[in-house]
Amino acid sequence: MAQAIFETAFDVVYLISVVAAGLIMLRRSKPGSVVQLFGLMAVVLGAGDAFHLVPRMWALWTTGLAANVVALGFGKLITSVTMTVFYVLLYGIWRLRYQVRGRVWLDVAVWSLAGLRVALTLLPQNEWFSANPPLFYGVLRNLPFAALGVLLIVLFAQEARRTADAEFRWMWLAVTLSFALYVPVVLLGNLWPPIGMLMVPKTLAYVWIVAMGWQLYRKGEAA
Numbered sequence: 001m002a003q004a005i006f007e008t009a010f011d012v013v014y015l016i017s018v019v020a021a022g023l024i025m026l027r028r029s030k031p032g033s034v035v036q037l038f039g040l041m042a043v044v045l046g047a048g049d050a051f052h053l054v055p056r057m058w059a060l061w062t063t064g065l066a067a068n069v070v071a072l073g074f075g076k077l078i079t080s081v082t083m084t085v086f087y088v089l090l091y092g093i094w095r096l097r098y099q100v101r102g103r104v105w106l107d108v109a110v111w112s113l114a115g116l117r118v119a120l121t122l123l124p125q126n127e128w129f130s131a132n133p134p135l136f137y138g139v140l141r142n143l144p145f146a147a148l149g150v151l152l153i154v155l156f157a158q159e160a161r162r163t164a165d166a167e168f169r170w171m172w173l174a175v176t177l178s179f180a181l182y183v184p185v186v187l188l189g190n191l192w193p194p195i196g197m198l199m200v201p202k203t204l205a206y207v208w209i210v211a212m213g214w215q216l217y218r219k220g221e222a223a
Contacts, residue, residue: 004060011053014203018210019046025217034096038213041089045206048082051075066131073128080121080141087148088114090175090209094152097168098159109151116144138186149179167215174212178205 022042029035052075059068091110094100120126120141127133157172159165181202188195 008057015046018042035217037093042210048079051078069131070129077128084114084117113144113148174205174208
């Protein structure tokens with residue numbers, strides 16, 4: 001019961017806050033602005049996570065997680081795809097924020113890694129609707145995802161330092177934390193379920209990323 005209360009309260013506040021912030025930024029920003037991209041990214045984040053978190057909340061308050069494997073698996077599948085979109089949008093924010101021109105190889109790298117991640121995610125061998133999906137495919141589909149994350153960490157760290165960007169000074173750290181907290185869950189989640197609690201600070205890392213966009217919106221930059 002304590003788990004159900006904590007998770008439900010946390011997830012409801014998280015989903016409402018992120019989606020509401022995203023919709024506000026989308027509605028009140030200039031087309032093509034950094035803030036608008038942040039708004040879209042926040043909505044994608046919240047909507048995608050809802051596919052996993054809403055069935056999980058339902059399961060915790062009703063028949064339990066084991067009895068809702070299919071719904072939870074489908075939610076994880078959708079979330080895996082939307083999280084990839086989230087980071088592709090974050091790359092777009094990086095380009096727009098720092099007015100990056102050229103460097104087409106970066107576009108190729110980002111889209112290739114994202115496309116590979118989605119393709120691997122959709123493979124039936126992932127067994128999304130199984131109570132014990134294979135670890136091998138869990139690792140495999142996350143390799144290009146991790147590579148995308150490392151690329152974004154490096155890009156934001158370099159540009160924020162070069163331009164003395166106060167608002168995005170810690171973007172690289174937020175992205176680093178989101179991946180560092182996610183990897184142990186992928187590797188050990190089925191073997192030791194309590195490690196799944198790392199998803200809470202991982203979610204807070206995403207909130208931190210969205211909050212940086214909200215800070216720009218509040219300051220009126222690109223609004």
